[in-house]
Amino acid sequence: MADQNDVLLEVKNLRTYFKLTEGTLKAVDDVSFNVRKGRTLGVLGESGCGKSVTAQSILQIVPTPGRVEGHVFYSGGKSTIDLLTLPAEGESMREIRGREIAMIFQEPMTAFSPVHTIGNQIMETMLVHDTTATKEEAQAKAVELLGRVGIAMPETRIHEFPFQLSGGMRQRSMIAMALMMKPKLLIADEPTTALDVTIQAQILRLIKELQAEMGMSVMFITHNLGVITNMADEVAVMYLGKIVEIGDVRQVFKSAMHPYTQALLLSIPRVGRKEKTRLQAIGGNVPVPLDPPPACGFFSRCSRAVPGRCDAGVPELIETQPGHFVRCVLYQ
Numbered sequence: 187m188a189d190q191n192d193v194l195l196e197v198k199n200l201r202t203y204f205k206l207t208e209g210t211l212k213a214v215d216d217v218s219f220n221v222r223k224g225r226t227l228g229v230l231g232e233s234g235c236g237k238s239v240t241a242q243s244i245l246q247i248v249p250t251p252g253r254v255e256g257h258v259f260y261s262g263g264k265s266t267i268d269l270l271t272l273p274a275e276g277e278s279m280r281e282i283r284g285r286e287i288a289m290i291f292q293e294p295m296t297a298f299s300p301v302h303t304i305g306n307q308i309m310e311t312m313l314v315h316d317t318t319a320t321k322e323e324a325q326a327k328a329v330e331l332l333g334r335v336g337i338a339m340p341e342t343r344i345h346e347f348p349f350q351l352s353g354g355m356r357q358r359s360m361i362a363m364a365l366m367m368k369p370k371l372l373i374a375d376e377p378t379t380a381l382d383v384t385i386q387a388q389i390l391r392l393i394k395e396l397q398a399e400m401g402m403s404v405m406f407i408t409h410n411l412g413v414i415t416n417m418a419d420e421v422a423v424m425y426l427g428k429i430v431e432i433g434d435v436r437q438v439f440k441s442a443m444h445p446y447t448q449a450l451l452l453s454i455p456r457v458g459r460k461e462k463t464r465l466q467a468i469g470g471n472v473p474v475p476l477d478p479p480p481a482c483g484f485f486s487r488c489s490r491a492v493p494g495r496c497d498a499g500v501p502e503l504i505e506t507q508p509g510h511f512v513r514c515v516l517y518q
């Protein structure tokens with residue numbers, strides 16, 4: 187584990203369940219990890235593994251009927267606070283969401299309202315959270331940031347509406363808006379999945395540059411292993427609401443231990459390959475964690491499953507090498 191002074195966000199025993207008529211859907215089930223100051227944690231896993239709900243839980247924006255339990259210790263201020271003890275709609279949590287922890291998504295149209303100009307929306311972030319800022323200051327800052335994220339003629343662009351911009355430009359504008367208050371943590375949830383590879387590479391480079399400049403931490407969520415290799419210092423591999431492997435990114439990919447991580451490595455997406463064929467190496471899909479049995483979640487798809495052991499209980503997460511943890515009976 188990292189030196190505690192080094193940790194910006196400590197997520198501990200996070201559980202997010204949705205009580206549905208069909209049963210209890212355990213979207214996030216006892217997840218713990220650290221995001222270190224100035225570093226990038228990659229969160230890797232196929233669609234449906236619980237990555238987005240983990241991010242939503244940290245910011246307390248899980249849709250109803252989701253219930254979040256556990257701890258999210260945030261050390262960006264003078265003292266450490268457990269964000270989950272703050273009322274979700276209270277002022278402190280709004281402050282955290284607006285100026286301490288910012289989030290960007292795959293679909294920028296969810297971040298922007300279609301009826302206001304890009305400039306007004308970016309400026310609004312500053313005007314709401316910094317009551318001493320004037321409109322002129324906010325506008326100057328918005329223009330500066332839009333230029334910084336690579337938008338040409340930002341002083342003209344700020345007067346445009348979201349639909350007037352290309353997908354790549356909207357994505358850049360959302361990053362500009364997220365960075366307006368210089369957040370200490372940026373949560374990026376599949377921010378480049380919808381973009382073509384050239385623009386994806388530009389955006390990834392941009393996030394890295396801005397991170398180095400501002401010293402912020404990043405939690406980078408993706409199903410794309412190549413992106414994790416490019417962006418992350420540490421990686422948490424998620425499967426069915428649980429972390430199955432976590433550690434230093436080079437260490438984990440050099441000697442992947444969990445059969446799920448190994449399978450992901452065999453299915454590295456290559457340029458030009460279609461999305462659908464990416465995870466060919468793993469048969470089937472991620473199941474829905476509705477009242478999941480007490481077993482390894484990967485049991486049904488695992489080529490190395492040991493019947494009678496893997497389906498007899500949930501394996502513990504154990505440290506196999508310093509800082510490298512795996513949840514699999516093969517190593518217990």
Ligand SMILES: Nc1ncnc2c1ncn2[C@@H]1O[C@H](COP(=O)(O)OP(=O)(O)O)[C@@H](O)[C@H]1O
Pocket residue numbers: 204211212213231232233234235236237238239240249250251252473474475
């Ligand atoms: N609002 C919701 N209500 C009920 N179930 C949800 C909701 N959001 C996500 N889930 C379920 O939680 C699980 C994890 O989803 P999610 O975190 O979105 O996965 P990922 O981001 O890794 O693709 C999935 O089984 C999904 O169907």
Ligand SMILES: [Mg+2]
Pocket residue numbers: 234237238239375376
């Ligand atoms: Mg998601």
